[in-house]
Amino acid sequence: MMRTTEAAELSLQERGILASSAVAKHLDQFSRAERRSVAGSQQPNLIARTRGYSSRGQEYTITWQDYGQPLPTWFDPLMQGFVDLLTLPLNWDSYGAGTIDPSVVQAAMDCMNAVLGPNSPAPRVVPLSSGGLQLEWHRKGIDLEIVFDPGESPSLYYRNRASGEEGDHELPKEGHLLRTIISALE
Amino acid sequence: MPRHSSNLPEFDEPPVVETVLSVQFDPLLLVKTAHLGLLWGEYRDSFPKTEERLPLDLVREQFPEAPAIRVGLRVQTLETPPVPRLWFTNERGNEMIQVQNGRFVKNWRKEGEGEQYPRYEKTIRPHFDRDYRIFLEFLEKHRLGKPAVNQCEITYVNHILAGEGWEHYSDFGKIFNFWSSSDLTPPGPAEDLRMHVRFVIPGNDEVPIGRLHVDLQPAVRTTDNHPMYVMELTARGQVGDGVDFFDIGREWIVRTFTRLTSNAMHRVWRIRE
Amino acid sequence: MPDRVFEDDPTIPGDESLLRRIHPNHVNWDESGDPNISSAAFRDRELSVNLSSVMAEAGREPAEAIRGYAGFGLAAITATHARSLNQSVARDPKPDEPSHGIVYGEKTHAIRRKLRDGAHWIVNPTAHKRFPFL
Numbered sequence: 185m186m187r188t189t190e191a192a193e194l195s196l197q198e199r200g201i202l203a204s205s206a207v208a209k210h211l212d213q214f215s216r217a218e219r220r221s222v223a224g225s226q227q228p229n230l231i232a233r234t235r236g237y238s239s240r241g242q243e244y245t246i247t248w249q250d251y252g253q254p255l256p257t258w259f260d261p262l263m264q265g266f267v268d269l270l271t272l273p274l275n276w277d278s279y280g281a282g283t284i285d286p287s288v289v290q291a292a293m294d295c296m297n298a299v300l301g302p303n304s305p306a307p308r309v310v311p312l313s314s315g316g317l318q319l320e321w322h323r324k325g326i327d328l329e330i331v332f333d334p335g336e337s338p339s340l341y342y343r344n345r346a347s348g349e350e351g352d353h354e355l356p357k358e359g360h361l362l363r364t365i366i367s368a369l370e
Numbered sequence: 371m372p373r374h375s376s377n378l379p380e381f382d383e384p385p386v387v388e389t390v391l392s393v394q395f396d397p398l399l400l401v402k403t404a405h406l407g408l409l410w411g412e413y414r415d416s417f418p419k420t421e422e423r424l425p426l427d428l429v430r431e432q433f434p435e436a437p438a439i440r441v442g443l444r445v446q447t448l449e450t451p452p453v454p455r456l457w458f459t460n461e462r463g464n465e466m467i468q469v470q471n472g473r474f475v476k477n478w479r480k481e482g483e484g485e486q487y488p489r490y491e492k493t494i495r496p497h498f499d500r501d502y503r504i505f506l507e508f509l510e511k512h513r514l515g516k517p518a519v520n521q522c523e524i525t526y527v528n529h530i531l532a533g534e535g536w537e538h539y540s541d542f543g544k545i546f547n548f549w550s551s552s553d554l555t556p557p558g559p560a561e562d563l564r565m566h567v568r569f570v571i572p573g574n575d576e577v578p579i580g581r582l583h584v585d586l587q588p589a590v591r592t593t594d595n596h597p598m599y600v601m602e603l604t605a606r607g608q609v610g611d612g613v614d615f616f617d618i619g620r621e622w623i624v625r626t627f628t629r630l631t632s633n634a635m636h637r638v639w640r641i642r643e
Numbered sequence: 644m645p646d647r648v649f650e651d652d653p654t655i656p657g658d659e660s661l662l663r664r665i666h667p668n669h670v671n672w673d674e675s676g677d678p679n680i681s682s683a684a685f686r687d688r689e690l691s692v693n694l695s696s697v698m699a700e701a702g703r704e705p706a707e708a709i710r711g712y713a714g715f716g717l718a719a720i721t722a723t724h725a726r727s728l729n730q731s732v733a734r735d736p737k738p739d740e741p742s743h744g745i746v747y748g749e750k751t752h753a754i755r756r757k758l759r760d761g762a763h764w765i766v767n768p769t770a771h772k773r774f775p776f777l
Contacts, residue, residue: 214479250440
């Protein structure tokens, strides 16, 4: 029987997954074993994917689900940056800094996954002595810094060196502003 | 839609084959795989079978939503593999507890055609509360922390079998009352129907507290290829810091199921007048 | 243990060079290949520095502040610049580092950036993009 949607792949990159819809059925169900779907009524299935990264002799795996499309150019440098931070030892800055909080890394990862487009440049991933992290872009005359601190809402700083415009904003309230600035960096 | 109402529709022979109650909480830093093995000891008399599975992704309804090209991004170290999800199943195979660091889940399944489905108020909810309490007491006894619940999820799975009010997949207009005509020219009568629809569940002050997902698809029973429509209703959300959302979600599921299905099918399922 | 509070020490002159070790992760390399300091390097309420005059009195070169810290750079700000941003500059000698001092005060995002903007390199960091073994 013919499957309906295998050929329609070009637009997969343009599709945003509504996360809760996508995973609504990932709870195991006893009754799933008692039935099978009728062929021909399939939608594109989410694919479980993994990618490995090394840092300071430690191995990490990033896992996610998508439609199997190619990864954007920012993906590897960003994930490597996160993994590099997770492997920083105590006193990494020589001034008594603590290790980086994994929940902060997760929050930053989720934020970037939501705002970076296929052509967005990767940020620098910078550790903070507080156990948080800062994502930075300095390009095209624009400085953008997003700070993730344990126990605090993330915030962003933006400066346009040509116009002199600058400001501090809270996230996620100013999510739209963040997307606009990141588009200007492309 | 009223909440905590006592006038919920009831059916003597509902098509429900499985109910799932799931509590999601912020992962506890101290919980290790060994603790889950110890936990099994608390349930082993009633749930003597166990299996391991990969952990489920954490899911939260968002308002507003932020659609993403990829979901469930997680980082884990190979040196400390993720704590698995464990299944604890009873001897009959009709009840299951699933536990991972971040989720506690209870499944009930209807066994066989003649089996009477256990009711939510009398059996499903009290048994869940009992088993969840055991879990909480275990965490307290071993000083592993108190779960901060961030989402509750209740799912009803219905197998609507052909031969009871309908015969062919194209007869979905006899099952569901939201399709005005199954005979459109062009393109002609629909062969079958597959649907996913979502509804926002508002709180008392109209601020969203969750979503109801209704998923419908044609299927066959694996034992004999008997045609059926599978209708899954999942209510997911959170109020307060406990599990109060279960009652709200269940009410939304029952009312929506009744509203979306036809009076003719209600008679097949013996709705109580 | 409660945070210590440091009063400004007027015996530290305005032109005192306050030396700060810069971790490779706090260096952004621009398109020209020049190193720029991240504002993240100037975040601590009790910001540790070396007072260059104390080092000089002991016959020590500023670069000694990063001896044994492979890949680090060494940057400097003046006491005047720190004080202009509501920071106190204080001596805090330690047994293993007599030149140790503190730039003390709340460092909002704006202050961190301005401290960074007023810093200059004394010793450039080594030009590597990643230091996986540090």
